[in-house]
Amino acid sequence: MRRRSVLLAVPAGLLALAGCGDDDSDKGEKTSPKPESPSAQPTAKMDGPVPALLGGTKFGERPEVARGVGKGPGKLETKTLVAGRGPVAAKGDYIQVNYLGQIWDTGKVFDTTWDKGRNPFVFRVGAGEVVPGWDKGLEGKKVGSRVELAIPPELGYGPQGRPPVIKGTDIMVFVVDVVGVFNSKSSAHGSKVAQDNKDLPKVGDDTDGKAPAITVPKTKAPKKLVSAYVLEGDGREVKETDTVLLQYRGVLWDGGKEFDSTYASKALAKFNLPELVPGFRDGLKGKKIGSRVLLVMPPELAYGKEARDKIPANSTLVFSVDILAVS
DSSP: OBSSSSOOOOOTTSOSSTTSSTTBSOTTTOOOOOOOOGGGSOBOOOBTTBOOEEEOOSTTSOOEEOBOOTTOOSSOEEEEEEOOOSOBOOTTOEEEEEEEEEETTTOOEEEETTSTTBOOEEEETTTTSSOHHHHHHHTTOBTTOEEEEEEOGGGTTGGGOBTTTBOTTOOEEEEEEEEEEEOTTOOOOOEEOOOOOTTSOEEOOOOSSSOOOEEOOSSOOOSSOEEEEEEEOSSOBOOTTOEEEEEEEEEETTTOOEEEEHHHHTOOEEEEGGGBOHHHHHHHTTOBTTOEEEEEEOGGGTTTTOOBTTBOTTOOEEEEEEEEEEO
């Protein structure tokens, strides 16, 4: 549930890695990639149109990539280093990846999610949230795949580059591991947790991608925030600085009428947790990734005396929230 009714705009064509490191989940733990001298990144025989891997060749391992040979390609080059067998990332899907990026001719690493404290990166394929080379090169890839990309400037940051790290003439080389794919049919898949409090709403625990039923009791609404597992996932706990990818449904305590749903819109929601209303922010913090959570928010932790679209003033809100991924 956002404080504002419109999404913040993301500049088209920017690798929303778009801040090369801004999705760090542990500000105190962050370690910036150290620039590596050309001598520290030896050249090696080219593996087709892309530089060879010198180490970390398995899916999930931080790769070590050789410097490129020659002036580099003038078009996008892709090579599948490890073929995955999971779901395919189609246009419009959210894809979750780990990646390492470096400059073609120097081998200088400029960004990587394999740094301590970093989350995998999540973006929507084909939506212009990343540089065009990523949209083109990762569409159609399967979960479990490791892909290497060589991206010329016109499919990266263009002639302006991204000073001071990436010049307008630089070819970028990425090794990308596809960790997950999510779409409007995605659900949490955790262990069922008993819902035995008769004074709280009951939420369906089906995982077929359809909107779960929410049954609100004919009792007085709780005065404090309720945050309880319906399905408990096995991922790490959500941190207050995370960006979360969610599937959710919201209804009013009074009458049980639906006022918002990603199931109805057929579009997942990606939110920065600190920007959400207090009930959403505090209710999801500390819950495990992969879970379905019941949230009951008293008015003061939602919109209070302010009416919002289908939400009357002074409404207690009830949500079923699937935490699919964090970034």
